[in-house]
Amino acid sequence: MSSEFNHDKILLSTSSLNVGYREKRSTISVAEAINFEVKTGELVALIGVNGSGKSTLLKTLSGQIPALSGEVKIDHQLLSGLLDKDLGTYLSLVLTNEPVSRQLTVMELVALGRHPYTNWMGQLSKIDIEKVNKALSQVDLVQKEDKLCDSLSDGQFQKVLIARALAQDTPLILMDEPTTHLDMFHKAYVLQLLKTIVKTSQKSILFASHEINLALQLCDKIILIDEGKVDFGTPSELIQKGAFKTLFPADFIVFDENSKTFRMKIQND
Amino acid sequence: MSKAFINHFLLFIVLLVGIILSLSLGSVSIPFQDILKSLFGLSIENSTWDYIIVNYRLPKTITAILIGSGLAVSGLLMQTLFRNPLAGPYVLGLSSGASLGVAFLIMGASLLSGFFGEFLFSKWAIILSASGGSLVVMLAVLSTAQRVKDTMTLLIIGLMVASLTSAIVSVLAYFSSSNELQLYIFWSFGSLGNLSWQEVGILSICWFIGLSFAIFCLKNLNALLLGENYAKSMGVQLKKNRILIIVSTSILAGSATALAGPIAFVGLAVPHLVRQLVPTNDHRILLPSIILGGAILMLFCDIIAQLPGSESTLPINAVTSIFGAPVVIWLLLRKRKLNF
Incomplete structure (x- = not known):
């Protein structure tokens, strides 16, 4: 079903990317020598422990903070060369913990995603409404389009945010x-939804997550940040390399290569 | 959209009622036919009535509409900009900033009069200094708000700004003459009356400019409902947009404060009251509703302030506070629902 797409088209690539923060006098590098490519129709997970620099990398990729050195290219164009107003037509975001107003209907919030395309008053054209309806049906929220976001569950609201990006x-x-x-079912549901989206549309999704076990089962590629070092490849490539062995302290969590899952090591007292 | 249209229509009817009441109530009772005649330029027997309506009641009604809607819109803009339901020109100290500007002008005037002469005492000078004062406070509050996202902290900062400015005003007052002091105190009581047609004209120019900026920002204000990161990712130029919103609020709140004195709570309360009626956050629908709502509230506060049937008038500031303070308390009590 996905054969109709050109899977060799590279949408996002980095070369010798170095991410971190600039402070007044010094620069704090979080992760170095990051090289990866995301192609059309790929679902890519960005995995790393707390504080490993996932957010910093994501902020750099989305242009919120500048790269310390190296290049980010979106659709073969340098990210740093794109204007703010054009960036919105190349990449969209789904963020957590943003002060998003919930006093909007599902339809209104999803329609805000059309912002880069509407006129100065934000008037929705026929095409805009079509795209909004398509996004709503992709996340299966058509029935809730007139509901206030305030009345939705966390899982449903997450779907609204994904629909906005779509x-x-x-x-x-x-x-x-x-x-x-989200609970375990909704975690699996949302990730499955992302998989369906990339397989049925010419989009690529890169997401930062702590759901390593689910990501290993589902994703086409994984970007693994471990103590400033970045590995990139398909789940099986990374497993073969043994990249997951050192991710967590071995006396607490071990990686079982046969079942491709992390397991807690039961402490005997 | 049709539901929004009905709401706007209802608000418009209430506004018309308010305008009629505001024109017909006063210390002198004038028959309604004569009011209409006078408004349409027909001659009426009693020329005193004609004078009262054309030179007192009509400018006052227009002032109430302009100031009520202007303050309400600046409240809406601040609430969205700060993503904070308790933001408003009075609460965050914009009115205090305007007062400080005016205090510097009136009481510091003797030091500067040599340079500027006549200009200092014109209404334009008062508006400029009031808008400048509120702009300074707005910038200060904004720079702190970048660091604190917490509602309460922002309110306390507003409170501190207010007490800081009132301290500076006291220092200025200590060194100024009794004439200047009196001038300032009368201004600070606040009043919608006593505005000449020329001043109403100045006010409407400021209102028009401030509102134009706000209309220009409408689309980006909606994007800001998702937070600044989302807005930026959709191509909103945050800095430019922030400047436009700040200039708009400062002009609206500054000019209103300059000509009518510091008026409390209208900017904060109206957006919330209107949201009860028009349950949306789409600024394209909210803005006209809030213009109407602000005008209505101000007209009725002014009608109450005149104490119908009596000779005396309450300071408008007192009336809006009596009305507005409970609204703030009510908002704080249902804080869990303030995720607006």
Whole structure:
């Protein structure tokens, strides 16, 4: 079903990217020598422990903070060369913990995704409404379009935010922990939804997540940040390399290569 | 959209009622036919009535509409900009900033009069200094708000700004003459009356400019409902947009404060009251509703301030506070629902 797309098209690539923060006098490098490529129709997970620099990398990729050195290219154009107003047509975001107003209907919030395309008053054209409706049906929220976001569950609201990014209709979607605050079923559901989206549309999704076990089963590629070092490859490539062995302290959590899952090591007292 | 249209229509009817009441109530009772005649330029027997309506009641009604809607819109803009339901020109110290500007002008005038002469005492000078004062406070509050996202902290900062400015005003007052002091105190009581047609004209120019900026920001204000990171990712130029919103609020709140004195709570309360009626956050629908709502509230506060049937008038500031303070308390009590 996905054969109709050109899977060799590279949407996002980095070369010798170095990310971190600039402080008044010094620069604090968080992760170095990052090289990866995201192609059309790929679901890519960004994995790393707390404080490993996932958010910093994501912010750099989305242009919120500048790279310390190296290059980020979106659709073969340098990210640093894109204007603010054009960036919104290349990549869209799904973020957590933003002060998003919930006093909007599902429809209104998703329609805000059309912002880069509407006129100065934000008037929705026929095409805009079509795209919004398509996004709503992709996340299965058509029935709730007139509901106030305030009345939705966390899982449903997450779907609204994903629909907003879909309505923005960009080739690339970056997500920051799209499954936090969700129960196990909704985590699996949302990730499965992302998989379906990339397989049925010419979009690529890169998401930061702590759901390593689910990501290993589902994702096409994984970017693994471990103590400032970055590995990139398909789940099986990374497993073969033994990249997951050192991710967590071995006396607490071990990686079982046969079942491709992390397991807690039961402490005997 | 049709529901929004009905709401706007209802608000418009209430506004018309308010305008009629505001024109017909006063210490002198004038028959309604004569009011209409006078408004349409027909001659009426009693020329005193004609004078009262054309030179007192009509400018006052227009002032109430302009100031009520202007303050309410600046409240809406601040609430969205700060993503904070308790933001408003009075609460965050914009009115105090305007007062400080005016205090510097009136009481510091003797030091500067040599340079500027006549200009200092014109209404334009008062508006400029009031808008400048509120702009300074707005910038200061904004720079702190970048660091604190917490509602309460922002309110306390507003409170501190207010007490700081009132301290500076006291220092200025200590060194100024009794004439200047009296001038300042009368201004600070606040009043919608006593505005000449020329001043109403100045006010409407400021209102028009401030509102134009606000209309220009409408689309980006909606994007800001998702927070600044989302807005930026959709192509909103945050800095430019922030400057436009700040200039708009400062002109609206500054000019209103300059000509009518510091008026409390209208800017904070109206957006919330209107949201009860028009349950949306789409600024394209909210803005006209809030213009109407602000005008209505101000007209009725002014009608109450005149104490119908009596000769005396309460300071408008007192009336809006009596009305507005409970609204703030009510908002704080249902804080869990303030995720607006």
